[in-house]
Amino acid sequence: MTPLMQAGLLFALMLALMAVRVPIAIAMFIAGAVGYVEQAGWGPLAAFLNTQAFARFASYDLSVIPLFILMGNFATQGGLSRALFEVAAALMARARGGLAMAAVVASAAFGAICGSSIATAATITQVALPEMKRHGYSGRLSTGTLAAGGTLGILIPPSVPLVIYAILTEQNIAKLFAAAMIPGLIAMLGYMVAIALYVRWVPGHAPDHDEGEMPRLTARALWGVGPIALIFLLVFGGIYGGWFTPTEGAAVGAAATFVAALARRELTFAKLGQCFYATASASAMIFLIFLGADLMNGALALTQVPNQLAEMVAGWGLSPWAVVGAILLFYVVSGAVMDELSVILLTIPIFFPMVMALDFGMPQESVAIWFGIMVLMTVGFGLLTPPVGLNVYVVNGMAPGVPIAESYRCVIPFLASDVLRTLLLFFVPPLSLWLVGFVG
Secondary structure, three states: OOHHHHHHHHHHHHHHHHHOOOOHHHHHHHHHHHHHHHHHOHHHHHHHHHHHHHHHHOOHHHHHHHHHHHHHHHHHHOOHHHHHHHHHHHHOOOOOOHHHHHHHHHHHHHHOOOOOHHHHHHHHHHHHHHHHHHOOOOHHHHHHHHHHHHOHHHHOOOOHHHHHHHHHHOOOHHHHHHHHHHHHHHHHHHHHHHHHHHHHHOOOOOOOOOOOOOOOOOHHHHHHHHHHHHHHHHHHHHHHOOOOOHHHHHHHHHHHHHHHHHHOOOOOHHHHHHHHHHHHHHHHHHHHHHHHHHHHHHHHHHHOHHHHHHHHHHHHOOOHHHHHHHHHHHHHHHOOOOOHHHHHHHHHHHHHHHHHOOOOOOOHHHHHHHHHHHHHHHHHHHHOOOOOOHHHHHHHHOOOOOOHHHHHHHHHHHHHHHHHHHHHHHHOOHHHHOHHHHOO
16 A cells, blocks of 8 residues: 555545544544554554653643633623624714624724634624614624624634644744734725625615614723723733743733723623633643644654655646645635644644745745745635534524524625635735734
8 A cells, every 4th residue: 555545544534533523633533543553553652642742732832822712711701892892883883784894893803812713703793793683784694794704813813723833833923923914904804895895786684774873982982992902912012022922922911801801890700710611621622633633643754645745746846836826725625624723733744844845935934924824814714614614603503593504605705805815915925924024
């Protein structure tokens, strides 16, 4: 059996286990263990697990993940989302489809202190969906907008997938966060344009003239978003100002968000316990995926397929841009059957060395950062497309009476916006790299 066939069988086993609803981390672990035993035996597998698990989980850099997740949970349970939506709705009140645009703006702002797509979608939906329904927005437009807006939770820093990419590729987290700023803002503006076009081309899903009482821009509302702005400036200003590392910044952000939540008097003891439980649950899931992906990648390394793929691609004589384009298409397809964290953990160890061996006419660090942003843009497609589409499932589950097919129909304009944004960032790398030059 050739190494390529062995690797193909390992992926087939992993996908078969996933198809019967085995958790992704366990599916990767089992497939990796089978491949390792088949090629090296039980002894080397035991030795690998004995050393790899400790080496992976003892990494100080990994502590940034639960800290950013905890920061997002404090923001979610502390009621910081309602103030964001009220201000955004007041600012967008005069625009047709203004409440839908406000939901996108609120999602972007909440994502700046959350770092999770699912948490952003669920939190903003709780606040925005009743208001959109009351003002005459259709279930299709409401759920589609909120599902798409939730993806901004990982596009605008802090971003957990981007942290994982930085750890896997040994890149500077602060520089990756800076690189994601402009693409994240482009994503927000693109979604707002998609809404503006949709409500005009497909009438009946948003009121022509909102006759209901819209939220007003009051001093109290502005005061409510003040803590969020301060937290963002404190965390990222401190990181880029050299006052503390990204891990320390995450700890400071979590503490500041906790204080802000307490000040709003919405963080009860029950909600506080939920914050820590949700953080522990999400962190355990991510770390278990780390272990499963490490074992799967170890088995693939024994087959020498990653090196063979690199040599094969080099032998084809394709341009570096064509190679990256093919990789990004792979991420779009794989995102439809796997979550973004699993895809990144499983494939970056294979694709990253291949990309870094290509000549793009840019410094190596710039290529690594640009490629990370492109990966982040494309894995997000899976959050909106079936059969995974986690954001769509979460938002639709909070909207009784709205068929999920209707929600999927409305994410199409947002996916079109995603495609245009991805192409723009692909052909114009300076958009992602401009702010990086200001990070020391």
